[in-house]
Amino acid sequence: MFKAILIDKQDNQQRTALETIDESRLPEGNVTVRVDCSTLNYKDALAITGKGPVVRQFPMVPGIDLAGTVEHSSSDDFAPGDAVLLNGWGVGEGHWGGLAEKARLDSRWLIPLPTAFTPRQAMAIGTAGYTAMLSVMALEKQGITPEQGDVLVTGANGGVGSYAIALLARLGYRVVASTGRPEEADYLHELGAAEVIDRGTLSAPGRPLGKERWAGAIDSVGSHTLANVLASTRYGGSVAACGLAQGMDLPASVAPFILRGVTLVGIDSVMRPGADRLEAWRRLGELLAPAQLDAITRTITLDEAIDAAEELLTGRIRGRVVVTMTEQ
Ligand code: NDP
Numbered sequence: 156m157f158k159a160i161l162i163d164k165q166d167n168q169q170r171t172a173l174e175t176i177d178e179s180r181l182p183e184g185n186v187t188v189r190v191d192c193s194t195l196n197y198k199d200a201l202a203i204t205g206k207g208p209v210v211r212q213f214p215m216v217p218g219i220d221l222a223g224t225v226e227h228s229s230s231d232d233f234a235p236g237d238a239v240l241l242n243g244w245g246v247g248e249g250h251w252g253g254l255a256e257k258a259r260l261d262s263r264w265l266i267p268l269p270t271a272f273t274p275r276q277a278m279a280i281g282t283a284g285y286t287a288m289l290s291v292m293a294l295e296k297q298g299i300t301p302e303q304g305d306v307l308v309t310g311a312n313g314g315v316g317s318y319a320i321a322l323l324a325r326l327g328y329r330v331v332a333s334t335g336r337p338e339e340a341d342y343l344h345e346l347g348a349a350e351v352i353d354r355g356t357l358s359a360p361g362r363p364l365g366k367e368r369w370a371g372a373i374d375s376v377g378s379h380t381l382a383n384v385l386a387s388t389r390y391g392g393s394v395a396a397c398g399l400a401q402g403m404d405l406p407a408s409v410a411p412f413i414l415r416g417v418t419l420v421g422i423d424s425v426m427r428p429g430a431d432r433l434e435a436w437r438r439l440g441e442l443l444a445p446a447q448l449d450a451i452t453r454t455i456t457l458d459e460a461i462d463a464a465e466e467l468l469t470g471r472i473r474g475r476v477v478v479t480m481t482e483q
Contacts, residue, residue, distance in 0.1 A: 156175050156176065156177040156178065156179055157175070157176055157178060157255060157256040157257040157278070158173060158174070158175055158176075158255065158256050158457060158480075159173075159176050159216045159254065159255030159256065159257075160172070160173055160174075160203065160215050160216060160217055160218070160254040160255065160363045160457065160460055160461065161173075161174045161175060161176065161215070161216060161217075161253075161455075162202060162203065162205075162210055162213065162214060162215045162217060163213050163214040163271065164210075169202050169205035170247055171204075171205070171460050171461055172248060172461075173457060173460075173461070178257065181258070181259040182250055182251050182259055183249065183259070184250075184258075184259035184260045184261050184267060184281065185210070185228065185229045185230045185261065185262050186225055186227070186228045186229075186233050186239075186260050186261070186262045187224075187225070187226045187227040187228070187232055187257065187258070187259045187260075187358055188221065188223040188224065188225055188226065188239060188241075188257065188258045188259075188260060188265075189223050189224050189226050189257060190221045190222070190223040190253055190255060190256055190258055190479065190480050191222055191223045191256060191274035191275070191437045191479070191480060191481070192221070192223075192274045192275050192277075192278040192477055192478060192479050193220055193221045193222075193224050193252075193253035193278060193477075193480075194218075194220045194253075194278045194279075194281035194282070194283075194475065194476060194477055194478060194479045195252050195460060195467055195472075195475075195478060196219055196220065196281060196282050196283055196295040196314065197245070197283075197313070197398070197400065197461055197462060197467065197468075198219055198248075198282075199218060199219060199223075199244075199247060199464065200216050200463075200464040200465075200467040200468045201292060202215070202217040202248070202470070203217055203460070203461055204465060204468060208358075208387075209247075209248055210248060211245075211248050211249040212249060212470075215247070215248075215249075215252075215455075216247070216250065216251035216252050216254060216255045216258075216311075217247045217252050217254050217477075218246070218247040218252030218254035218255065218258075219242065219243055219246055219247040219248070219252060219282055219425075220239075220241065220242050220243075220247075220253055220278060220281040220282050221241050221246075221252065221253025221278075222238070222239070222241075222268055222274035222275075222277045222278050223238075223239060223242050223258070223274065224236060224237070224238055224239070225237040225238075225239055226257075228262070229264035231264060232262050232265075233262055235410040236369065237267065238245060238267065238268035238274065238419075239265045239266070239267060239268055239392040240265065240266050240267070240268045240269070240277050240436070241253065241258075241260060241264055241265055241266075241435055242281065242282045242285050242424060242432065243264075243282060243424055243425035243426070244261075244264040244425065244426070245425065245426075245429070246258075246260065246264065253413075254457065254460055254478060255457075256457075256480050256482075258382050258476075263429075264438065266429065266432055266433060267425070268309065269436045269437070269439070269440050270440070271439070271441075272439075272440065272442030273348035275453060275454070275477055275479065276445060277419035278477045278478075279446065279448040279449075279451060279452040279475050279477050280318065280439055280443070280448065280475075281475060281477075282424055283313070283314025283315045283317075283318055283475060284314070284318040284390040284439060284443075285317075285321070285424055285432070285435050285436065285439065286315050286318075286397050286422060286424040287316075287317075287318035287319040287322055287373065287397075288318070288395050288416040288435040288436075288438055288442075289313050289314075289397075289422050289424055289427065289431065289435050290319060290373040290377050290395035290422050291319065291322045291323060291326070291373070291395075292431075292435065292438070293299075293393070293395045293420045293422060294306070294371045294373070294393055296420075297371070297393035297418055297420065299370055299371040299393050300392075300394070300454060301326065301327040301328045301329065303370035303389075304369070304370035304371055304372070304389060305329050305330070305331050305349075305350075305353070305368065306323050306328045306329070306330055306331070306369060306370060306372060306373070307314050307321065307330075307331045307332075307333060307368070307369045307370040307371075307372040307373070307374075307384060308320050308330055308331070308332050308348070308372070308373050309333045309354065309357065309372070309373070309374045309375060309376040309380055309381075309384065310332055310333075310334075310374075310376045310398060310400050311343050311351070312332040312334050312336050312339050312342070312343070312470075312473050313333075313375060313398075313400065314451075314474060314475045315373075315375040315397060315398060316332070316334075316373075316375055317346060317451050317473075317474045317475065318443075318451070319373040320332055320343060320347050320348050320480075321346045321347055321442075321443065321447055322439075322442055322443070323347070323373075324346065324347020324348070324349075325347065325440070325442045325443075327349070328371075329346045329349045329350075329397030330347055330349055331348065331349065331351075331352060331369075332346075332348035332349045332350070332351045332352070333351075333352050333354045333356075333376075333380075334352075334353070334354055334355075335353070335354045335355070335470065336470070336473075337351065337353060339385065339473055340393075342397070342450075342473060342474075345450060346447070346450070346451070350353065351431070352380050354376075354380065357376075357379070357380045357383045357384060358376075358378075358379055358380050358383075358401060359379060359423070360379055360382075360384040360406065361379065361382060361386055362410075363386060363387045363407075363410040364386050364407035364411065364415070365383065365386045365412045366387060366416065367387065367388070367390060367415070368387045368388070369384065369387060369388045369389060369392055369394075370387075370388075370389055370392050371386045371392055371393050372388060372392075372395070373392065373393075373394075373395045373397065374392045374393030374394060374395065374396050374397065374398065374400040375397050375400055375406050376398060376399070376400045377396065377398060377399035377400065377401055377403060377404070377405065378399070378400050378401040378402030378403070378405065378406070378462055379401065379402075379406060381394070381396055381405055381407065382405060382406050382407035382408075383410040385407050385412075385417055385419065386407070386408075386410070388411055388415065388417045389415070390415045390416060390417075391415070391416050391417070392415070392417055392418070393419075393420060394417065394418070394420065395418060395422050396421055396422065397421075397422035397424075418452050426439075433440065441456060446457035450474075450475055451474035451475050452474060452476070453472070453474070453475070453476055453477070454477045454478075454479055455476060455477070455478055455479070456478070456479060456480075457478055457479075457480060459478075460478050462475055
């Protein structure tokens with residue numbers, strides 16, 4: 156038996172509870188993992204609360220990230236005792252995920268736990284930090300260097316935003332953080348933001364082109380914010396779009412693309428090929444200091460995760476939430 160958060164749906168009514176489940180109910184997979192830690196991402200919060208169409212079949216154990224130890228394996232790639240990490244691949248959406256003491260998974264979804272991190276540290280980073288790293292790598296690939304000017308990070312107090320600030324600052328970029336929580340400015344400066352701006356300056360419908368401000372940007376917000384970010388990106392600049400916290404729409408014009416040669420790069424972490432994952436986690440190991448992970452992270456137990464999901468969606472959580480399966 157193992158404990159898990161289970162989401163079920165009956166008569167169109169979603170019910171989410173912490174339950175004790177028999178191992179025989181674990182899904183198909185060639186590796187069984189004892190989960191040490193998981194996390195709460197925006198997507199997990201949508202799944203747990205039922206406020207977004209994340210879960211593709213019921214009953215479902217949410218949790219798009221996990222770090223743990225292999226218990227059983229019929230794969231040549233992993234043996235019992237190996238420390239492993241999983242981000243995405245539709246786990247926690249269409250296959251039982253990490254917010255549980257056990258998970259049974261396809262070995263192709265797993266990577267070895269990076270040696271730079273403990274399971275808890277890897278989950279403090281989680282999909283949010285790994286997506287921030289992919290976004291930074293995308294800007295680098297577009298040739299955006301610190302000398303070219305300011306880089307904007309939207310959704311600054313969120314998981315992706317916090318890591319984007321920390322990583323860009325560590326690489327020498329001058330980071331401008333956009334937030335709806337100016338009272339958290341000290342935290343954002345500690346992460347490395349040189350300047351903090353009010354997200355209200357970006358969130359309303361704007362003009363097709365504005366003053367050229369950003370050499371690059373990492374946007375986890377979408378909608379009017381992304382449209383305004385594009386409109387204020389400098390000639391030849393690049394914007395990495397990775398989220399939709401404000402909305403899924405993009406009410407923009409082609410002006411920034413055809414008049415300023417701006418590039419919009421899409422970032423997906425879920426189906427990302429293995430080589431990119433390994434490279435992103437290698438870079439994270441190089442760039443992040445353990446003390447920084449502690450500053451960004453709050454740790455909770457599995458039975459606290461349902462309430463924390465509500466808090467996350469109402470913008471009351473700063474940075475990241477690690478869910479530990481063992482008592483603290
Ligand atoms: P969080 O909830 O931790 O952070 C989101 C942040 O966005 C909030 O902290 C807030 O920052 C800001 N925000 C929230 N609501 C609004 C709003 N209405 N208008 C403007 N800003 C808002 O989420 P994550 O960081 O985990 O994820 C951020 C986004 O990225 C989500 O949409 C998520 O689905 C997406 N994502 C995409 C991935 C991919 O593969 N492409 C992977 C991971 C995440 P503040 O308070 O500072 O304003």
